[in-house]
Amino acid sequence: EPEVTQTPSHQVTQMGQEVILRCVPISNHLYFYWYRQILGQKVEFLVSFYNNEISEKSEIFDDQFSVERPDGSNFTLKIRSTKLEDSAMYFCASSGTGRNSPLHFGNGTRLTVT
């Protein structure tokens, strides 16, 4: 069964550094998402991406965050200057047709900011 893959599985970085989290969505999917889960808290929506542009974003997704689909397969989340509170599991997801189409999640990247 096709799956969403994320790399790396664990990323450790120092506060203030830039990180790029990478995702390969399911190949025929059109909608792409980033969610995060801080330890002990709920899974939270960050951003959705369709047709090469952001379609929705949450309050969490401020100017420190950006997303890109640099080629036909990868989908990346960049955090420009990491803060301690950015430490979380970051999940990439994709869906086929958008509305009322279930999201398929990757296994996540654990980001640790020291």
Next chain:
Amino acid sequence: DQQVKQNSPSLSVQEGRISILNCDYTNSMFDYFLWYKKYPAEGPTFLISISSIKDKNEDGRFTVFLNKSAKHLSLHIVPSQPGDSAVYFCAASNNAGNMLTFGGGTRLMVKP
């Protein structure tokens, strides 16, 4: 943000019996609801969904019930199996877009 709540942090059930996981929501604009299962070190895995135009959806051992007037949905697993032991999340979205709002999760333990 408490728009989607799962009030039971954990549930323990004997193998073969029914597991009932509950979820409440407050946003009346939600019109699509999903259940996800999550094992440690993995991402959420889609289980089953229901649109607000229905009150029940069934897929094998899994049935989701939606009570719109009570703003309540439940997931029934019958019969429960030890491999069902995981954290279960309910999630909801509204007709304005695809953003999912998640509940806090319920840890299900199915004892052999």
